[in-house]
Amino acid sequence: xxxxxxxxxxxxxxxxxxxxxxxxxxxxxxxxxxxxxxxxxxxxxxxxxxxxxxxxxxxxxxxxxxxxxxxxxxxxxxxxxxxxxxxxxxxxxxxxxxxxxxxxxxxxxxxxxxxxxxxxxxxxxxxxxxxxxxxxxxxxxxxxxxxxxxxxxxxxxxxxxxxxxxxxxxxxxxxxxxxxxxxxxxxxxxxxxx
Ligand code: GTP
Ligand code: MG
Numbered sequence: 157x158x159x160x161x162x163x164x165x166x167x168x169x170x171x172x173x174x175x176x177x178x179x180x181x182x183x184x185x186x187x188x189x190x191x192x193x194x195x196x197x198x199x200x201x202x203x204x205x206x207x208x209x210x211x212x213x214x215x216x217x218x219x220x221x222x223x224x225x226x227x228x229x230x231x232x233x234x235x236x237x238x239x240x241x242x243x244x245x246x247x248x249x250x251x252x253x254x255x256x257x258x259x260x261x262x263x264x265x266x267x268x269x270x271x272x273x274x275x276x277x278x279x280x281x282x283x284x285x286x287x288x289x290x291x292x293x294x295x296x297x298x299x300x301x302x303x304x305x306x307x308x309x310x311x312x313x314x315x316x317x318x319x320x321x322x323x324x325x326x327x328x329x330x331x332x333x334x335x336x337x338x339x340x341x342x343x344x345x346x347x348x349x350x
Contacts, residue, residue: 186268188234
């Protein structure tokens with residue numbers, strides 16, 4: 157899979173900044189540091205389209221990336237890091253309610269979870285947002301390269317049971333090795349076709 161063209165369209169602090177495009181949108185969400193930016197870069201084969209860093213992003217923006225004028229990835233700020241104020245938490249909730257509640261062109265959620273850990277309450281909340289709004293979900297287990305072969309199936313079972321999905325629906329993914337890249341593209345193509 158080769159992507160010809162991708163660019164950050166807008167970083168939106170709120171609804172009024174969302175792009176006017178009618179292209180379908182796929183939302184990417186996950187806890188802070190799960191590997192969202194790396195995921196985008198791996199999917200589009202760019203080294204640094206999306207910023208990869210060690211410090212959790214403090215700006216609560218929705219980043220809209222145009223992918224080959226076919227669809228947009230909407231990168232949701234990583235949630236669940238400790239030093240967030242109540243007010244920031246409310247703003248985040250409002251932003252997601254606005255998005256899921258009103259954005260007509262959304263066609264799916266890619267929920268990224270760390271292959272090493274049990275999904276968090278926030279991950280479960282994100283699943284619930286998607287189910288409530290009848291949005292198909294693709295679960296991607298990142299950093300799979302960090303697991304020993306013997307740990308993989310146990311961890312996948314744990315993720316599946318916590319999120320209440322079949323284990324076969326989890327895509328094992330690594331930005332280090334690009335494992336899972338084609339599998340995710342296949343799921344995205346299915347979303348775009350349906
Ligand atoms: P925030 O935007 O800060 O919430 O983080 P993020 O979810 O965008 O994560 P990011 O892509 O910045 O990656 C966080 C750290 O994990 C970086 O040091 C990455 O190099 C590392 N990382 C991301 N994906 C993988 C992976 O698949 N394998 C390994 N080994 N490391 C990864
Ligand atoms: Mg990031």
